[in-house]
Amino acid sequence: MRDAMYIPTLDDMLVARARIAPHIHRTPVLTSRFLNELTGAELFFKCENLQKAGAFKARGASNAVFGLTDDQAARGVATHSSGNHGTCLSYAAGRRGIPCTVVMPRTAPQAKKDAVKGYGGRVVECEPSTSSREAVFAEVVAETGAEFVHPYNDWRVIAGQATCSAELIEQVEGLNAVVAPIGGGGMISGTCLTLSNLASGVKIYAAEPEQADDAYRSFKAGHIIADDAPETVADGLKVPLKELTWHFVKSHVTDILTASDPEIIEAMKLIWKRMKIVMEPSSAVPLATILKNPDTFAGKRVGIIITGGNVDLDRLPWN
Amino acid sequence: MRDAMYIPTLDDMLVARARIAPHIHRTPVLTSRFLNELTGAELFFKCENLQKAGAFKARGASNAVFGLTDDQAARGVATHSSGNHGTCLSYAAGRRGIPCTVVMPRTAPQAKKDAVKGYGGRVVECEPSTSSREAVFAEVVAETGAEFVHPYNDWRVIAGQATCSAELIEQVEGLNAVVAPIGGGGMISGTCLTLSNLASGVKIYAAEPEQADDAYRSFKAGHIIADDAPETVADGLKVPLKELTWHFVKSHVTDILTASDPEIIEAMKLIWKRMKIVMEPSSAVPLATILKNPDTFAGKRVGIIITGGNVDLDRLPWN
Structure with missing residues (x-):
């Protein structure tokens, strides 16, 4: 029995991958010529909105x-x-x-x-x-x-989320960077676990709503800062970092980039319109930050994790 | 130079397929366990909403x-x-x-x-x-x-649309039926062209809005009936059959099934919610008719053409 603070390893990811294979989809990677031209980057969208139950979780x-x-x-x-x-x-x-x-x-x-x-x-x-x-x-x-089973501060959960970027680097060669949303940090921690071991040249950016930027402030301060009750359209990203995810963030994340709620909504609508996929506001934060920081990504091959597609169709944020 | 009433053949489809290959996507086929359980059929969604420019056209x-x-x-x-x-x-x-x-x-x-x-x-x-x-x-x-270039009453256009079901029967083995929306009849005619030649056991159903059911009435009457200005949420399907498409419909279509606007909107929302794809009301008519005629499709392997994804996100029909 491992204790609660056990840091998962590459072996844990590999075991997870074999264990969960019968129960999850190897989700597709989609591209959009329009969004490539708009950003000046080559974007590869890993579609976990098409995952079982509609999310990477x-x-x-x-x-x-x-x-x-x-x-x-x-x-x-x-x-x-x-x-x-x-x-x-x-x-x-x-x-x-x-x-x-x-x-x-x-x-x-x-x-x-x-x-x-x-x-x-x-x-x-x-x-x-x-x-x-x-x-x-x-x-x-x-x-x-x-x-x-904690939503993210759990080594078994992080090892599971880590399987997503293991697929991504098999599906797309020569990635320069991966951008994933950050809330509690489970997806980012899994991404760090896999890339730091298997593709250590790939930069890892965490994308966070400005209105819930506790991870950004933690990253700058060097210790966990938790907000009380942040409000953002990206409702999957309101929770704070915890010990395990903070370990990965501080050790392996290149930078944390933020975007405002209107920028997130615009990026979300752009993805719906151009890529014809249904995804959550949280999943649009990476594109919003890329549009805001063109110099960081221009000319690069960039993986983007579309984390989920469970959205209330009766209450879309632009209506 | 072929005259306007030339009926395209399998060779025309094969030429079209080679000609357009560099310019179009071989679109994916998606499935949903939830929708299979709901309908009692095995459904295979050919996603032309992910096609270049957002439609099979x-x-x-x-x-x-x-x-x-x-x-x-x-x-x-x-x-x-x-x-x-x-x-x-x-x-x-x-x-x-x-x-x-x-x-x-x-x-x-x-x-x-x-x-x-x-x-x-x-x-x-x-x-x-x-x-x-x-x-x-x-x-x-x-x-x-x-x-x-007429939208559908044109042999070059029909031969092009026919490439869609050529891909579908390669992607899915043992189909029993294909259901596609019918407006002017370009997609259905292409489907008839390909299946009657390459998979003649596959039944072909055309799905039409009740509120623009001129093809249904034409099919029953045995001659083209054109409506003046039908109104339906499935706005891609308001146009009437013409000579060329009528030829294919009367020769090869198994049946034409209709659904009401509320049924179409419900099927559309179900696909958005469960399959996480953005598609047009017109593309939901097949699922609406399958839900309405469960006995026709239960236990069958059924291809569904999701014809397009160009929808006004600011004016969704359930808002």
Whole structure:
């Protein structure tokens, strides 16, 4: 049993890759001549919006779920999340046929609750406060003995997310840089894990909303800064860094770039219009930062992680 | 020089395929476990929304443009269209570096005019009436000597559209049926051309909006019935059959199925939500008809042509 602060290695990524292969898609990489001309770069979009359950988090969740012993698995898994991690954990648990409980604020959108239930998971509601969430979650774990799978501060999850860039560097030769959104840092940490080992010349940029720029400020300050309740259209990116993800960010990230909410919405609409794919505001932050920093990326081959596609079609941010 | 009523053959499709290969995408085929479970069928979505210029019409337009002699090409091409054909003809002409004029009602959406201009074409406006359109178009041709490329009643265009199902039957083995939207009948005619020659066991269903069901009524009556100005959310499908497309429809189509506008919008939203792709209302008519006729498709392997992805993101039909 590894302790909670164990730093995952390349071997952990390789084990994850073999373990989750039957449960996830090897997602396609799309390109757009129009966006290449607009940015002066060659962009390669790794489409995790087309991933199982609609987000890259199916990778980490599947790695955690399928890595459990049978005894652990019998007691199920639990998490707190009102975003893609809850849906993806429910997906993975459903594939293994084990119970999954997701604690969510009662104020979370019905669509998010339905998504968890759609894959067979159970939603337990709490009040929209940290204290209520922690109390309710503790009850769930006491009752069920379920294994807690944190959305990102978990070595099994990071090793799972790391499989995404392992595919990307096989799909695209000679990348100069990868840009991925940063919230809690799970995807960026996985990207760091894989690229620092397998393609150490590739620069790693984290893209963050200006209105939730705690990772940017942490990076500049040299220690974790957590905001209380940032508000941004990129709602998947509001959470703060934690110890494990901070380790990867401070060791391997080239820079953190930010974009404003209007810039994020414009980049999102551009991708929908030109690439004909449905993706979340969070996934548009990389393109927004590339459009804002043309000199950094001009003439470069740049991978972009489109992290997810679970968006409320009745409430698009430009309407 | 073939006359206007020449019926294209398998050889014409094969020539088209070689000719247009450098200018179009071999579009991917996507699947959805959720939609398979919902319909009881195995659905294979041929994603022409990811085609160059955002629609299958890039195929027919490219075949027409690249089949011109140098003398013809020097005088350019012209058409009347306020939809994807105008954009795609402009795209193809731009690739060959020849002039393209598209006659459009001045009331057409600015986005459609911009799309033509974005690929280098010229927009000439007419009044929103058939007589004005015909008069303005005749002037354009008299001035320029441009070659008229009709949106669908043109053997070169039909042979180009026919390349789509040639790819589909290579990408998916053992199809039992293909369902494609029907407006003027260009895509369906191309589908008939290819399948009747290369996969004659595959049933061909045309899917049409109830509110523009002239092809359905033509099919039942045994002769072309054209409506005056039908109104439907599936705005690519309002135009009537013409002689060439009627030939293919009456000879090879298994049946024509219809769906209401609310059913089309629901199917469209389902595809956006579950498959994470941006596509037009017209492209949702096949799924709407499959959901409405489950017994026809249950247990079958069914190809669906997603014809295009050019939709106004500011005016989605469910908002």
